[in-house]
Amino acid sequence: GESVGLHLPTLSVQEGDNSIINCAYSNSASDYFIWYKQESGKGPQFIIDIRSNMDKRQGQRVTVLLNKTVKHLSLQIAATQPGDSAVYFCAEILYYGGATNKLIFGTGTLLAVQP
Amino acid sequence: DAGVTQSPTHLIKTRGQQVTLRCSPKSGHDTVSWYQQALGQGPQFIFQYYEEEERQRGNFPDRFSGHQFPNYSSELNVNALLLGDSALYLCASSLVATDGTDTQYFGPGTRLTVL
Numbered sequence: 001g002e003s004v005g006l007h008l009p010t011l012s013v014q015e016g017d018n019s020i021i022n023c024a025y026s027n028s029a030s031d032y033f034i035w036y037k038q039e040s041g042k043g044p045q046f047i048i049d050i051r052s053n054m055d056k057r058q059g060q061r062v063t064v065l066l067n068k069t070v071k072h073l074s075l076q077i078a079a080t081q082p083g084d085s086a087v088y089f090c091a092e093i094l095y096y097g098g099a100t101n102k103l104i105f106g107t108g109t110l111l112a113v114q115p
Numbered sequence: 116d117a118g119v120t121q122s123p124t125h126l127i128k129t130r131g132q133q134v135t136l137r138c139s140p141k142s143g144h145d146t147v148s149w150y151q152q153a154l155g156q157g158p159q160f161i162f163q164y165y166e167e168e169e170r171q172r173g174n175f176p177d178r179f180s181g182h183q184f185p186n187y188s189s190e191l192n193v194n195a196l197l198l199g200d201s202a203l204y205l206c207a208s209s210l211v212a213t214d215g216t217d218t219q220y221f222g223p224g225t226r227l228t229v230l
Contacts, residue, residue, distance in 0.1 A: 008155060031216075032216045034218065034219075036221075041223075042223055042224075043119075043205050043221035043222050043223045043224045044158065044205070044221045045221070046218060046220060049216075049218060051216065089157050089158075091157075093216065095214070095216075096170075096171055100163060100165070100170040100171040101163070101171070101217070102148065102160040102163060102171055102173065103148070103150075103158070103160060103207075103219060104160070105157030105158050105159075106157060107156075107157060108156070108157050
């Protein structure tokens with residue numbers, strides 16, 4: 001499949017190292033954030049989420065940090081593996097009340113894991 | 116448990132034609148959102164359907180329209196295709212949450228090429 005990583009910022013890491021991917025969001029009213037992983041030719045895959053009343057949340061090998069003061073998110077991947085190579089997007093949820101919301105995606109970062 | 120499915124996988128059309136893309140949500144989900152992803156960019160929100168109504172819309176012209184059926188599946192229609200409509204079209208489904216924090220799960224997408 002073709003890459004979705006063209007023209008995206010790239011983070012190159014060695015297998016086994018830890019990776020940190022950063023993201024700035026735009027709307028200070030957003031109170032829910034999600035990190036997605038998108039492999040070439042596939043749709044975005046949910047990794048981990050965090051609400052604005054938290055500043056840290058951990059999953060399996062992943063940690064998300066939220067700094068509301070500077071509107072910044074980061075995704076930390078421990079012991080990066082070749083299968084982690086993909087484009088990573090942060091997304092903020094804009095909620096309009098009732099049953100309506102939408103995701104606003106960041107630019108995306110291409111993570112390239114070197115064996 | 117089937118995830119989000121989309122059809123067709125790939126589609127080639129010429130300028131001025133019309134296209135219909137289809138999406139079946141993840142089992143148990145009642146909300147469908149559509150996104151357009153140009154090469155090298157993050158997905159852009161088109162619109163969201165809940166209870167068979169368009170509840171929220173992004174900055175897309177009226178050439179983009181949709182429908183949600185009683186079984187929660189959805190269609191995206193694009194009329195008078197332009198070259199710039201070439202993109203990956205993603206469908207995401209979720210189960211509505213009263214506070215807007217429903218997590219959206221994505222399908223594999225339909226790659227539309229307009230010649």
